[in-house]
Amino acid sequence: MIEFDRVAKNYDGRPIVADLSFTVAQGEFCALVGSSGSGKSTTLRMINRLIERDGGTIRLDGQDIATLPLEQLRRRIGYVIQSAGLFPHWTIRNNIATVPRLLGWPEDRVSKRVDELLALVRLDPATGAKYPHQLSGGQQQRVGVARALAADPSVLLMDEPFGALDPITRDALRVELRAIHQATGKTILMVTHDIDEAVQLADKIAILADGKLVQFGTPAEILGHPANDFVRDFIGGTGIGLKLLSLQRVGDHLRPGLTATGASIAASAPLTEALSEMILRHTDRLPVCDDKGGIAGAVALADLVT
Amino acid sequence: MSLAPRNKVLAVLTLAAIASCLGAAFVTQAPNRLISGAPLMLWQAADFWLPLAMAIALLALSYAKQAIATLIIAGLGFVLIAYEAGHAGATLMAALPPAARIALGFGFWGPMFCLAMIVVDALQRLRARAITRLLVALTLAAPIAAMAWAGLFDHLSIAREYTSHRDVFGIEFARHCLLVLVAVVLALAIGAPLGLLAARRAKAKTALFSTLNLLQTIPSVALFGLLIAPLSALGLGGIGTAPALIALVLYSLLPVARNLEAGLAGIDPAVVDAARGMGLTPRQIFWRIELPLGMPAFLAGLRIVTVQAIGLAAVAALIGAGGLGTFIFQGIGQYAIDLVLLGAIPTILLALAADFALSLAAALFERTTS
Numbered sequence: 001m002i003e004f005d006r007v008a009k010n011y012d013g014r015p016i017v018a019d020l021s022f023t024v025a026q027g028e029f030c031a032l033v034g035s036s037g038s039g040k041s042t043t044l045r046m047i048n049r050l051i052e053r054d055g056g057t058i059r060l061d062g063q064d065i066a067t068l069p070l071e072q073l074r075r076r077i078g079y080v081i082q083s084a085g086l087f088p089h090w091t092i093r094n095n096i097a098t099v100p101r102l103l104g105w106p107e108d109r110v111s112k113r114v115d116e117l118l119a120l121v122r123l124d125p126a127t128g129a130k131y132p133h134q135l136s137g138g139q140q141q142r143v144g145v146a147r148a149l150a151a152d153p154s155v156l157l158m159d160e161p162f163g164a165l166d167p168i169t170r171d172a173l174r175v176e177l178r179a180i181h182q183a184t185g186k187t188i189l190m191v192t193h194d195i196d197e198a199v200q201l202a203d204k205i206a207i208l209a210d211g212k213l214v215q216f217g218t219p220a221e222i223l224g225h226p227a228n229d230f231v232r233d234f235i236g237g238t239g240i241g242l243k244l245l246s247l248q249r250v251g252d253h254l255r256p257g258l259t260a261t262g263a264s265i266a267a268s269a270p271l272t273e274a275l276s277e278m279i280l281r282h283t284d285r286l287p288v289c290d291d292k293g294g295i296a297g298a299v300a301l302a303d304l305v306t
Numbered sequence: 307m308s309l310a311p312r313n314k315v316l317a318v319l320t321l322a323a324i325a326s327c328l329g330a331a332f333v334t335q336a337p338n339r340l341i342s343g344a345p346l347m348l349w350q351a352a353d354f355w356l357p358l359a360m361a362i363a364l365l366a367l368s369y370a371k372q373a374i375a376t377l378i379i380a381g382l383g384f385v386l387i388a389y390e391a392g393h394a395g396a397t398l399m400a401a402l403p404p405a406a407r408i409a410l411g412f413g414f415w416g417p418m419f420c421l422a423m424i425v426v427d428a429l430q431r432l433r434a435r436a437i438t439r440l441l442v443a444l445t446l447a448a449p450i451a452a453m454a455w456a457g458l459f460d461h462l463s464i465a466r467e468y469t470s471h472r473d474v475f476g477i478e479f480a481r482h483c484l485l486v487l488v489a490v491v492l493a494l495a496i497g498a499p500l501g502l503l504a505a506r507r508a509k510a511k512t513a514l515f516s517t518l519n520l521l522q523t524i525p526s527v528a529l530f531g532l533l534i535a536p537l538s539a540l541g542l543g544g545i546g547t548a549p550a551l552i553a554l555v556l557y558s559l560l561p562v563a564r565n566l567e568a569g570l571a572g573i574d575p576a577v578v579d580a581a582r583g584m585g586l587t588p589r590q591i592f593w594r595i596e597l598p599l600g601m602p603a604f605l606a607g608l609r610i611v612t613v614q615a616i617g618l619a620a621v622a623a624l625i626g627a628g629g630l631g632t633f634i635f636q637g638i639g640q641y642a643i644d645l646v647l648l649g650a651i652p653t654i655l656l657a658l659a660a661d662f663a664l665s666l667a668a669a670l671f672e673r674t675t676s
Contacts, residue, residue: 050582
């Protein structure tokens with residue numbers, strides 16, 4: 001759990017972050033979004049005290065971070081940055097083992113943990129012996145995530161982790177990050193400027209503008225009830241309807257008795273996918289299949305707007 | 307088949323080798339050590355078949371397709387010319403009074419230099435690893451050392467200079483090495499913290515590097531001179547080892563400090579940010595991350611400094627610091643060129659050896675860390 005309580009930060013007398021209060025609950029995935037200069041990175045870096053705040057309190061699992069020794073605090077927090085920041089002169093295994101070794105784990109436990117993490121981020125065990133420059137950008141960021149999770153921290157901080165990757169790699173890693181979040185139950189705070197990424201991944205979104213929190217809520221709350229014009233513009237203006245649709249699953253609008261022809265769509269697919277299919281096929285209904293592949297009913301165009 | 311040379315560097319070096327071999331005196335013959343000698347060309351001094359064979363081999367070099375063939379021919383030529391020089395000295399001296407001198411001429415040094423460069427070029431084309439280069443250097447040095455050991459060169463003027471200075475040569479050589487070693491160690495001890503300071507504080511960096519740059523522009527002889535007055539005033543003695551050491555250290559500070567700073571500045575800031583974020587202490591970040599990553603640049607600086615110090619230490623003999631420069635300045639004073647060479651050639655070989663050893667160390671370091 002991460003609690004911000006009236007946190008402030010100034011640079012040269014100019015407020016970068018002001019009166020910031022919000023709470024990321026245990027196990028929650030929170031996205032911190034805003035345009036550049038909104039103070040989102042500063043906010044993130046105040047948690048592991050790479051930047052020291054000027055006012056207010058930040059609590060990590062109920063403990064004021066100011067009371068913890070600096071290095072000890074940081075070793076309790078997973079930290080992932082945009083370009084991965086792997087140590088170029090260390091093998092992948094040694095990179096992942098960084099924090100466990102700092103914490104003095106015995107070598108056999110470190111080695112076992114590294115094996116687990118390579119599997120978790122879906123890297124071939126042989127990759128462990130390689131050096132960072134031998135890996136693609138996407139693979140490097142997988143290692144970055146594995147390294148951050150190595151000592152099993154309760155909290156993961158991610159600063160635009162997918163910002164430097166190509167769109168295909170980025171989409172694949174987002175899907176995997178969701179899976180990792182579900183599998184590990186970590187509290188994640190991720191900085192991004194991409195509202196779609198936030199909607200796709202996060203349980204909660206915090207929107208920052210000029211160092212102030214303008215809205216904090218679930219993706220549905222923010223898309224459904226933007227707090228003001230700034231938020232409405234930021235989350236995409238005329239595209240909001242489609243984003244809201246993307247939050248819902250086909251299964252949510254399934255009509256069991258209804259029949260339809262053509263290829264079926266999975267109940268777990270987002271509704272935007274159903275809409276897209278209907279437009280492509282010039283139809284107003286699609287058959288829906290459940291996880292086992294059996295036809296469960298159909299979804300109708302009219303139901304998408306209710 | 308085109309007659310155009312495949313490798314322009316090789317062609318130029320081969321032509322230069324042939325030209326100096328045939329156009330300049332291979333050895334000079336003088337009645338005593340103080341008079342400049344009469345030139346003797348290669349064919350006058352040596353057996354006839356040998357120069358011819360060498361000329362042909364050298365010509366073949368420019369067309370050797372394989373760098374390895376070039377390497378072997380040039381290496382053989384190198385050893386052969388050395389042998390021929392020793393042989394010529396012995397043959398000529400047999401008919402001359404003991405005071406006479408047979409000195410090596412440009413017709414010897416020219417081709418030797420060109421052939422050495424051809425070997426270096428061939429190694430470069432072969433992309434030889436450091437260890438291969440070391441083996442080649444040893445293979446070339448071994449037969450020449452064996453010939454020297456067997457006394458083949460004893461009749462050449464430079465060897466006779468060595469014989470008459472044998473008692474002091476070892477001392478001056480050791481002194482030269484010691485001077486360089488102490489200067490480099492001191493330069494590291496002072497320059498590394500300065501480089502670190504420059505890397506950490508932008509303001510200090512500007513001031514420091516402009517001061518050190520200024521120092522670097524002072525000619526060495528002038529710096530030795532400038533140190534005399536203040537050191538005498540301090541009672542340290544204006545001449546001798548102290549001012550030599552101070553000057554060598556001062557000249558070494560810039561390369562040491564600047565290369566360390568450049569090495570540290572070249573590290574991706576994201577790497578250091580990640581290290582801090584994961585909870586490495588500043589000390590751990592320096593020793594485990596920054597220093598290893600900045601080490602190649604730092605080693606390059608160490609290499610520059612060592613080679614530079616070996617050369618400058620020769621000049622330090624001017625102010626009585628001893629070393630191989632002693633022979634150079636004595637030789638100049640006595641107009642005895644071979645005595646100059648007795649100081650100059652070991653200095654050059656020492657510099658080459660140090661450069662080689664440190665590049666080997668850098669290569670080994672890179673292999674173990676990346």
